[in-house]
Amino acid sequence: MLGPLASLKVLDFSTLLPGPFASLLLADMGAEVLRIESSTRMDLLRVLPPHDQGVSASHAYLNRNKRSLALDLKQPEALEVIKQLLQDYDIVLEQFRPGAMERLGLGYEALKAINPKLIYVSITGYGQTGPYKDRAGHDINYLALAGLASYTGHADSGPLPLGMQVADIAGGSLHGVIGLLAAVIARQQTGQGQHLDVSMTDCVFSLNAMAGAGYLACGVEPGREEQMLNGGSFYDYYRSRDGRWFSVGSLEPAFMKQLCAALGLEELETLGLSPEPALQKALKNALRIEFETRDFAELCALFASLDACVEPVLSLGEAVRHPQLKARALVTEVPRGDGTTQAQMACPLKFSQGLPEPRHIGAAIGQHTDQVLGELGYSAERIKELRRARVVV
Numbered sequence: 001m002l003g004p005l006a007s008l009k010v011l012d013f014s015t016l017l018p019g020p021f022a023s024l025l026l027a028d029m030g031a032e033v034l035r036i037e038s039s040t041r042m043d044l045l046r047v048l049p050p051h052d053q054g055v056s057a058s059h060a061y062l063n064r065n066k067r068s069l070a071l072d073l074k075q076p077e078a079l080e081v082i083k084q085l086l087q088d089y090d091i092v093l094e095q096f097r098p099g100a101m102e103r104l105g106l107g108y109e110a111l112k113a114i115n116p117k118l119i120y121v122s123i124t125g126y127g128q129t130g131p132y133k134d135r136a137g138h139d140i141n142y143l144a145l146a147g148l149a150s151y152t153g154h155a156d157s158g159p160l161p162l163g164m165q166v167a168d169i170a171g172g173s174l175h176g177v178i179g180l181l182a183a184v185i186a187r188q189q190t191g192q193g194q195h196l197d198v199s200m201t202d203c204v205f206s207l208n209a210m211a212g213a214g215y216l217a218c219g220v221e222p223g224r225e226e227q228m229l230n231g232g233s234f235y236d237y238y239r240s241r242d243g244r245w246f247s248v249g250s251l252e253p254a255f256m257k258q259l260c261a262a263l264g265l266e267e268l269e270t271l272g273l274s275p276e277p278a279l280q281k282a283l284k285n286a287l288r289i290e291f292e293t294r295d296f297a298e299l300c301a302l303f304a305s306l307d308a309c310v311e312p313v314l315s316l317g318e319a320v321r322h323p324q325l326k327a328r329a330l331v332t333e334v335p336r337g338d339g340t341t342q343a344q345m346a347c348p349l350k351f352s353q354g355l356p357e358p359r360h361i362g363a364a365i366g367q368h369t370d371q372v373l374g375e376l377g378y379s380a381e382r383i384k385e386l387r388r389a390r391v392v393v
Contacts, residue, residue: 003030063362
């Protein structure tokens with residue numbers, strides 16, 4: 001099985017999380033992804049713990065189904081290899097700071113001259129323009145500057161460091177894939193490629209969605225624990241007697257009625273959508289007291305048969321074993337290359353015609369160098385010469 005993106009061939013110059021997660025989605029959907037790795041600089045993701053049989057679990061997952069070609073891009077012979085690859089690979093993904101690829105001779109204009117149909121995706125923290133374009137940053141910084149952190153967290157303790165990388169993945173990876181595929185569709189219609197400038201800060205700014213719409217149209221500045229969905233209402237997490245947590249999102253009256261009936265709070269079921277802070281506080285306190293009188297298992301059993309938008313907060317281990325996630329086949333076994341497999345998160349997209357089976361975990365650096373150069377017509381002797389000159393690994 002080839003997969004819906006089998007016609008796409010991508011040169012992936014990215015490292016760490018945003019670019020690799022984007023190209024993982026492409027590879028899982030059948031695109032041929034060739035990682036162009038530095039032969040002189042270690043990708044931090046390769047050494048990031050924890051490790052499984054000496055290999056970073058994050059690297060093995062994020063770079064599955066991709067081949068690896070290791071080059072010293074500062075050497076002219078390496079640039080010649082890239083130019084040859086561009087005869088066949090017509091999508092480039094990179095996440096260096098603005099200007100870095102140009103200094104290597106690999107900027108969009110230089111590569112477009114080789115292949116006018118090239119789609120060139122640049123994922124950066126702040127974009128290719130603006131006063132912050134050359135500034136360093138990480139996920140937490142992009143969320144801060146985009147305004148999201150200002151109304152996330154508790155009023156008395158400030159913003160929360162989130163457990164997953166919202167700006168990297170939702171901002172960079174997912175928007176990068178959306179833009180890339182849109183550019184592919186446009187190229188099918190016009191025959192022309194283009195440069196896509198993906199700023200993680202821009203993209204997470206757009207995720208303000210309801211709060212941003214309210215501020216821009218009505219001047220309402222959102223604050224922590226002041227809105228219906230950020231802790232300003234009963235819509236929140238509640239602790240059980242034995243220290244576990246439950247999510248309660250019973251916004252609609254039908255769900256609130258079931259919630260209150262289950263906890264013996266029928267007299268409060270009309271308060272769910274009340275705009276009055278005092279009434280929301282009373283409802284929240286009543287729910288907190290009731291949850292704290294019951295153990296986790298008791299609450300799980302109580303809400304299991306109800307359609308009340310109440311679910312337990314699960315650990316990752318519990319989530320993996322949950323019947324819903326198991327039914328959706330969200331864990332897959334991926335070949336390591338030695339006859340064994342590694343458990344990984346599966347591609348979450350479901351196609352009626354299916355997707356290709358995972359081929360291998362993230363490749364060793366330069367694992368496919370000989371294979372790729374051989375496909376370009378390099379002789380075994382020439383490959384040895386390039387390796388001796390440290391052009392390739």
